[in-house]
Amino acid sequence: MSMTHQYDLTDTFPFLATLNEAAIAQFRQRIGVASIPAGQHVCREGDICPQLAVVLSGSVRVYKVGETGREITLYRIGQQDSCILTASCILSQTRFPALAVVEQDVQVALIPAANLREWVAQHEVWRTYVFNLLSRRLAEVITTLDEVAFRRVDVRLAECLLTLTQQQAQATITHQQLASELGSAREVVSRILKDFEREGLIALTRGIITVQDRAGLQKRARA
Structure with a gap:
């Protein structure tokens, strides 16, 4: 210092x-x-x-x-x-x-x-x-x-991803970092991210999350 x-x-x-x-x-x-x-x-x-x-x-x-x-x-x-x-x-x-x-x-x-x-x-x-x-x-x-x-983890995770990708479609962040941000377990966050990927909302690569369907993710965030 x-x-x-x-x-x-x-x-x-x-x-x-x-x-x-x-x-x-x-x-x-x-x-x-x-x-x-x-x-x-x-x-x-x-x-x-x-x-x-x-x-x-x-x-x-x-x-x-x-x-x-x-x-x-x-x-x-x-x-x-x-x-x-x-x-x-x-x-x-x-x-x-x-x-x-x-x-x-x-x-x-x-x-x-x-x-x-x-x-x-x-x-x-x-x-x-x-x-x-x-x-x-x-x-x-x-x-x-x-x-x-009081709010579901998937809703809060969708909101978090939308915030992280306001400037560009990709966010460089790990599943553990997202879990720490939301106060959840890494396993829970990983499972929800896989669900989002299967729905075509995002694409997952190591340490990077790419939003592919922003409108769909916004719908999940409003659920």
């Missing part, structure tokens, strides 16, 4: 423009920027959260692993966004309950935990920022849980 303090704070936190220069200068002193390569875990289950990271570029996947080894993606963190689990752990001084891994090289603004607690207590704009972050991400997690609990 490489670290620097050279960046424009108000680009990342535009609400700070409402504060005086002394407050902005204090924030600028305490917040740093780091670059983290793809594939690196930034948090593991049980970790203490020493800082809140706000993504400036790139992508981070936050996920949970069950006792059987099955994974489910809780949410992704993209540009100008942050992790509600980290924020919650910092404010409640508890440990991280999931895992977070860099999917695409990221640059992040890092706010030390002690400073975040202090600023949330002292400044309404920071309280509003954190509470908005919590409410937005909580809605996403509830949607994910609702889908896993």
Whole structure:
């Protein structure tokens, strides 16, 4: 992880423009920027959260692993966004309950935990920022849980494939990666993909899925 303090704070936190220069200068002193390569875990289950990271570029996947080894993606963190689990752990001084891994090289603004607690207590704009972050991400997690609990895997898989192939007909992804994305077992995903292939909706090659009948796949996604 490489670290620097050279960046424009108000680009990342535009609400700070409402504060005086002394407050902005204090924030600028305490917040740093780091670059983290793809594939690196930034948090593991049980970790203490020493800082809140706000993504400036790139992508981070936050996920949970069950006792059987099955994974489910809780949410992704993209540009100008942050992790509600980290924020919650910092404010409640508890440990991280999931895992977070860099999917695409990221640059992040890092706010030390002690400073975040202090600023949330002292400044309404920071309280509003954190509470908005919590409410937005909580809605996403509830949607994910609702889908896993109440929607069929084949419907969710069809939707996932449509999303992955919005720009081009092919998606480079393994059956295990799809299973982790959907919170299902690889065997279940493989079986459904074979069904899709028999129906002429997709073509399967090693590590690549090609959508051949997008309209048909859309029909499955609406089932």
